Amino acid sequence: MASITTTISHLERENEVPKVFDFNSLQAEGKVPNEFIWSSKDLLETSKEELNVPIIDLEPIFKGDNVALGAAAEIVRETCMKHGFFLVTNHRVDQNLINATYQEFVSLFKLPLDRKLGAIGIPWGYSAAHASRYSTNLPWKETFTFQYKHYDQSPTQIVDFFTSSFGDDHQHAGLVCQKYCEAMKELSGVILELLATSLGVDRLHYKKFFEDAETMMRCNSYPPCSEVNAGTLGTGPHCDPTSVTILFQDQVGGLEVFVDDKWLSVRPQPNTFVINIGDTFKALTNGLYKSCLHRVLTNKEKDRKTLAFFLCPKGDKIVRAPENILGREEPRNYPDFTWSQFFEYTQRKHRADPNTLPDFVSWLRSSNTSSV
Numbered sequence: 001m002a003s004i005t006t007t008i009s010h011l012e013r014e015n016e017v018p019k020v021f022d023f024n025s026l027q028a029e030g031k032v033p034n035e036f037i038w039s040s041k042d043l044l045e046t047s048k049e050e051l052n053v054p055i056i057d058l059e060p061i062f063k064g065d066n067v068a069l070g071a072a073a074e075i076v077r078e079t080c081m082k083h084g085f086f087l088v089t090n091h092r093v094d095q096n097l098i099n100a101t102y103q104e105f106v107s108l109f110k111l112p113l114d115r116k117l118g119a120i121g122i123p124w125g126y127s128a129a130h131a132s133r134y135s136t137n138l139p140w141k142e143t144f145t146f147q148y149k150h151y152d153q154s155p156t157q158i159v160d161f162f163t164s165s166f167g168d169d170h171q172h173a174g175l176v177c178q179k180y181c182e183a184m185k186e187l188s189g190v191i192l193e194l195l196a197t198s199l200g201v202d203r204l205h206y207k208k209f210f211e212d213a214e215t216m217m218r219c220n221s222y223p224p225c226s227e228v229n230a231g232t233l234g235t236g237p238h239c240d241p242t243s244v245t246i247l248f249q250d251q252v253g254g255l256e257v258f259v260d261d262k263w264l265s266v267r268p269q270p271n272t273f274v275i276n277i278g279d280t281f282k283a284l285t286n287g288l289y290k291s292c293l294h295r296v297l298t299n300k301e302k303d304r305k306t307l308a309f310f311l312c313p314k315g316d317k318i319v320r321a322p323e324n325i326l327g328r329e330e331p332r333n334y335p336d337f338t339w340s341q342f343f344e345y346t347q348r349k350h351r352a353d354p355n356t357l358p359d360f361v362s363w364l365r366s367s368n369t370s371s372v
């Protein structure tokens with residue numbers, strides 16, 4: 001996928017000089033530029049009720065308790081057919097590693113703007129509100145994104161990206177993030193076994209499919225926004241185009257899920273990760289599981305950070321659902337495609353939103369038809 005970095009065309013910024021936003025200045029000024037104002041349909045009011053998210057205790061599953069696995073799989077199937085979000089606890093990821101990774105990003109986003117701008121890159125690198133890609137509906141956030149290749153045994157895979165982005169003084173940060181990604185890779189294996197069991201397919205089916213994954217790791221840093229009622233969003237309404245997201249969120253809150261025509265908040269729960277199904281995994285279930293809509297609100301007082309581990313298959317692998325999901329013979333609802341094709345579509349043709357997957361499938365089918 002590195003080719004995208006050299007050939008990417010800015011979605012909405014073909015012929016303009018991209019603006020650069022400094023959130024420190026924006027906060028000091030206290031006013032919100034128009035580019036950050038979203039439309040009323042994106043800003044529908046949040047419901048008073050919260051999303052009732054099941055918390056799956058992974059400890060019995062780690063211990064090989066198949067009865068517990070079966071019970072957990074039932075809960076996962078029900079929740080993924082409804083909205084695609086659940087929490088996991090007793091995940092065996094060292095809390096000190098989570099804290100250390102979180103603190104590395106606290107420091108990283110405190111760097112002077114010129115050092116962060118020196119790490120700007122698409123899709124890998126630093127971004128301030130995605131202002132180098134879009135000119136409207138800008139998210140009120142900074143991000144740092146990099147790729148983690150599960151099959152790359154190099155101990156410096158992530159370190160090299162951090163030092164090339166920020167200099168040799170970020171070698172330690174890279175090492176910490178590499179250990180975090182390795183822990184996420186282990187956790188993703190357990191989640192994939194749980195998902196396979198919930199779908200009635202071979203328990204190792206998805207784990208094997210993702211054994212050479214090329215994952216996208218991102219830290220989202222959401223500065224406080226003094227003008228919360230101005231119509232800003234930390235991240236706009238979307239379905240993750242990726243496969244399975246393992247999200248660490250701090251205790252600030254702001255993540256919301258659209259279920260039964262209502263925006264419901266996902267309350268931060270200590271010692272848990274948020275797991276959500278993305279578009280590509282939806283296709284890997286032939287559309288049975290929801291890749292559901294979510295968004296992030298801004299808040300007036302607190303800085304919020306999240307660590308998103310976006311599990312993605314190796315770019316050239318064919319995304320195709322296994323036969324007999326839940327033991328049912330079903331017609332195929334999606335054409336074969338590769339993650340590289342879909343990722344490139346999100347980066348060059350269609351900003352990920354609530355309709356990315358159906359729009360991609362229509363585009364793919366029309367391209368295949370026209371190419372014959």
Ligand SMILES: C=C1C[C@]23C[C@H]1CC[C@H]2[C@]1(C)CCC[C@@](C)(C(=O)O)[C@H]1[C@@H]3C(=O)O
Nearest residue numbers: 139235236238240241242310346351352353
């Ligand atoms: C494949 C991806 C594209 C985005 C990062 C991952 C999964 C989520 C996508 C995203 C967060 C959806 C909302 C819009 C977006 C542009 C963003 O706000 O960051 C999306 C990411 C991206 O294209 O960088």
Ligand SMILES: O=C(O)CCC(=O)C(=O)O
Nearest residue numbers: 220235240255296306308
């Ligand atoms: O930061 C969050 O709470 C969620 C962010 C998100 O949905 C994303 O980056 O895809």
Ligand SMILES: [Fe+2]
Nearest residue numbers: 238239240294
């Ligand atoms: Fe998301």
